[in-house]
Each structure stands twice: as structure tokens, then as C-alpha cells.
Amino acid sequence: MASRTAGMLLLAAALLLAAGSSSLTAVEAAAARLPPPAKGLSYEYYKKSCPQAESIVFGFLQNAIRKDIGLAAALLRLHFHDCFVQGCDGSILLDSTSEKSEKEAPPNVTLRPSAFKAIDDLRDLLEKECGRRVVSCADIVTLAARDSVHLAGGPWYDVPLGRHDGLTFASQAAVRDALPSPDSNVTVLLKALAKIKLDANDLVALSGAHTVGIAHCSSFEERLFPEQDPTMNKWFAGHLKLTCPVLNTINTTVNDIRTPDTFDNKYYVDLQNQQGLFTTDQGLYTDARTKPLVTKFAVDESAFFEQFKYSMIKMGQIEVLTGVQGQIRKHCSVPNTAAGNGDEMPWSVVETVAEAAESLVL
Ligand code: HEM
Ligand SMILES: *[C@@H]1O[C@H](CO)[C@@H](O)[C@H](O)[C@H]1NC(C)=O
Numbered sequence: 468m469a470s471r472t473a474g475m476l477l478l479a480a481a482l483l484l485a486a487g488s489s490s491l492t493a494v495e496a497a498a499a500r501l502p503p504p505a506k507g508l509s510y511e512y513y514k515k516s517c518p519q520a521e522s523i524v525f526g527f528l529q530n531a532i533r534k535d536i537g538l539a540a541a542l543l544r545l546h547f548h549d550c551f552v553q554g555c556d557g558s559i560l561l562d563s564t565s566e567k568s569e570k571e572a573p574p575n576v577t578l579r580p581s582a583f584k585a586i587d588d589l590r591d592l593l594e595k596e597c598g599r600r601v602v603s604c605a606d607i608v609t610l611a612a613r614d615s616v617h618l619a620g621g622p623w624y625d626v627p628l629g630r631h632d633g634l635t636f637a638s639q640a641a642v643r644d645a646l647p648s649p650d651s652n653v654t655v656l657l658k659a660l661a662k663i664k665l666d667a668n669d670l671v672a673l674s675g676a677h678t679v680g681i682a683h684c685s686s687f688e689e690r691l692f693p694e695q696d697p698t699m700n701k702w703f704a705g706h707l708k709l710t711c712p713v714l715n716t717i718n719t720t721v722n723d724i725r726t727p728d729t730f731d732n733k734y735y736v737d738l739q740n741q742q743g744l745f746t747t748d749q750g751l752y753t754d755a756r757t758k759p760l761v762t763k764f765a766v767d768e769s770a771f772f773e774q775f776k777y778s779m780i781k782m783g784q785i786e787v788l789t790g791v792q793g794q795i796r797k798h799c800s801v802p803n804t805a806a807g808n809g810d811e812m813p814w815s816v817v818e819t820v821a822e823a824a825e826s827l828v829l
């Protein structure tokens with residue numbers, strides 16, 4: 468009897484062990500489904516230098532996005548523009564000097580000032596907590612986009628960190644080249660994404676970011692005038708014309724008519740109902756290469772979330788600068804050298820002088 472009980476216990480222990488090891492492999496399998504960190508990036512990058520970095524960013528955004536949900540969309544789009552143009556190097560944050568920069572470039576003029584302000588505020592907070600030039604602007608943008616997705620109702624995921632900030636801003640021509648215009652067809656989109664090693668799955672999932680945020684009439688009015696795009700639902704076209712009654716208004720409308728402020732899969736339901744806003748959105752449901760994935764995401768939100776996480780990590784590692792490349796900017800809108808506050812000796816001298824001047828004024 469006693470030995471039988473012992474045997475049962477052993478069996479139970481063996482079963483528990485087996486269950487334990489199989490759930491371990493499930494975790495490993497899940498991790499394996501995410502793209503590995505690019506060379507020079509790591510999930511533990513600030514563990515020593517700024518262990519609170521992620522909680523500082525999240526705490527700040529939790530509060531800021533509670534007050535303005537539009538900030539979540541603005542920060543998500545900022546990361547997309549940064550990464551698509553010359554890699555995720557914070558170049559989108561740079562103010563122009565003589566030449567016009569990425570920031571002033573057309574598609575880019577609709578990036579919201581609130582997003583740039585939030586990045587600067589976060590940089591200040593991180594500097595106070597962890598010291599000067601420890602956390603890069605490009606990483607702040609990456610973390611802000613990640614947290615925005617989650618704070619708007621979407622999934623949370625870990626992001627590899629360690630990006631350095633670029634030294635140069637992108638020309639307007641480079642921006643035009645890198646960012647597809649919203650009237651593009653799927654062929655054009657797939658080609659543009661292939662150049663930066665993104666595929667059709669990435670295209671469909673990342674476009675799902677249009678589940679939040681707004682657009683100006685100029686971004687889709689070619690679908691209303693002179694005649695209505697036949698792939699647009701008639702009621703929806705009429706609805707849009709209330710906001711955009713004629714060409715060239717400055718009005719805006721929401722990207723996702725069903726749940727405009729929530730990060731969910733309703734964007735794909737919009738597409739199934741011919742209520743996608745841009746040609747690039749609706750095209751995903753018209754084109755046979757991307758339609759099956761739209762259909763899948765429309766009925767299976769967790770499938771969308773899984774692919775979105777994967778594609779965001781991939782996008783967040785496009786042409787990153789690491790190691791000896793780039794720098795960690797003091798101010799996100801100016802490269803250290805251009806401001807005369809460069810990385811090396813002159814930087815500390817300028818700082819000291821500036822601080823001395825400040826204390827004199829005070
Ligand atoms: C596939 C190519 C894409 C095109 C052609 C495109 C185009 C656009 C356009 C034209 C707008 C509206 C701008 C305006 O009129 O104010 C917009 C907004 C937005 N886009 Fe995209 N986009 C694309 C991909 C992405 C990706 C990959 C993301 C993020 C992962 C993204 C996130 C957003 C967000 C969140 C907004 C709303 C911004 C706000 O409310 O401030 N887009 N997009
Ligand atoms: C997509 O757009 C490009 C550029 O406007 C055009 O050359 C091409 O024929 C279009 N492809 C399809 C399938 O419509």
C-alpha cells in the first residue's frame with residue numbers, strides 16, 4: 468500500500484516535470500517566433516546604465532495618453548517614419564538647418580507636434596534619472612511607440628534596445644523615396660517594403676496601425692473627387708464628404724471608423740466593408756496577395772497581435788546604428804556636433820560654460 472502510494476507520487480511528480488518542461492518549450496517556441504535582436508541591440512541594454520528607463524517612459528506616457536489619446540497614434544507613426552527613412556536613428560527628430568529636413572518633408576508635416584514634445588520631455592526625465600546621454604533618442608521613440616500600442620488597448624511586447632542616434636537628417640528626396648504615398652497600389656507597397664526586408668505579412672500587420680489616429684482630407688480625397696473610387700462603400704464615401712465637401716480643406720477624419728481610439732482588429736473589418744480610408748488600406752483587401760491575411764486578422768485578433776508584435780520588432784531594427792556608429796544626442800532635435808556640444812572634449816567645455824552662464828543669470 469505504502470509503496471503503491473509512493474509509486475503514484477512518483478508518477479505524479481514525473482507528470483508535473485513533463486508538464487513543466489513542455490510549458491518551457493512553449494515559452495521558448497514563443498520567443499523563437501520573435502525576430503532575434505540585431506547586432507549590437509539587446510533586451511538588457513540599459514539594465515546597468517538606466518534600469519528604470521522603461522518604467523519612466525511607460526509611467527510618463529500612461530499619464531500623457533490618458534489626457535490625449537491622439538498622442539498614442541502620433542508616437543506610433545513617428546516610429547514608423549523614423550525607421551522607414553534611413554533606419555531607426557532618430558533622424559526624424561532633427562530640426563533642419565539650412566536644407567529642409569525629414570521633419571519638414573510633406574508627409575511628415577502631418578506628424579503631430581505633441582509627439583516631438585513628448586520625446587523631448589522623456590529625454591529630460593531620463594537625463595535627470597540616469598545622467599547625460601545615456602538613453603538614445605532613437606530608443607526613446609521605439610519605447611514610446613511600443614507603450615502607445617499597449618496604452619491604446621493593443622498588445623505589449625519587449626523591444627531590443629541600444630540604437631544610437633544618427634548624425635545626419637534625411638533629405639526630402641530620401642523621405643519621398645522611402646515613404647509610400649497613400650494612393651499607392653499593393654505592388655508599389657510590396658516593392659517599397661522589400662527594399663527594407665519587410666514582406667507581405669509585415670505590410671498587412673503594420674498597416675493595422677491605422678486602427679488608431681486621424682488623417683487629413685488631402686490623404687484620401689483623390690478617392691472622392693472627381694468621382695468616387697468604386698472600391699469604396701457608397702455610404703462611407705458620403706460620410707467622408709461631410710468632412711471633406713470639396714478638395715483642399717484642412718479637415719481631418721478618423722482612420723478606423725468603428726473604434727477610432729482603440730488598438731484592435733476592427734481596421735480589418737473596415738476593409739472587409741470597403742471602409743478603408745486610403746487606397747493603400749483598401750488595396751490590401753482588393754489584392755489577392757494580401758486579402759487572405761486581412762480576412763484572417765478580421766476574425767482573429769490574437770493572430771493580428773502576434774504578427775503585429777513580430778513586424779514591429781522587425782521594423783524597429785531597420786538599419787540601426789550601434790557600437791561606434793552614431794552618437795547619443797544631448798538634444799533630440801540637434802546632432803551633438805552641429806550644436807557645438809559634441810561627444811568629445813568640446814562638449815563638456817561647452818556644457819560647463821553654458822551652466823556657468825545659467826548660474827550667473829540666476
Ligand atoms: C504602408 C504604408 C503606409 C502609408 C501609405 C501610410 C499613410 C498614412 C497617411 C497618409 C496618414 C495620414 C496623414 C494625415 O493625413 O494626417 C497616416 C496616418 C497614420 N499612420 Fe500610416 N501609413 C503607412 C504605414 C503605417 C505604419 C507602418 C504605421 C505604424 C506601424 C502607421 C501608423 C500611422 C498612424 C498611427 C497614423 C495616425 C497618426 C495620427 O493620428 O497622428 N502607418 N498614415
Ligand atoms: C501599381 O502602380 C504602379 C505605379 O503607379 C503602376 O505602374 C502599376 O501598373 C500598378 N499596378 C497595378 C497592378 O495596378
Ligand SMILES: *[C@@H]1O[C@H](CO)[C@@H](O)[C@H](O)[C@H]1NC(C)=O
Nearest residue numbers: 709710711712715716717718
Ligand atoms: C471642412 O472644411 C470646410 C471648408 O474648409 C468647411 O466648410 C466644413 O464645414 C468643414 N467640415 C467639417 C466637418 O469640419
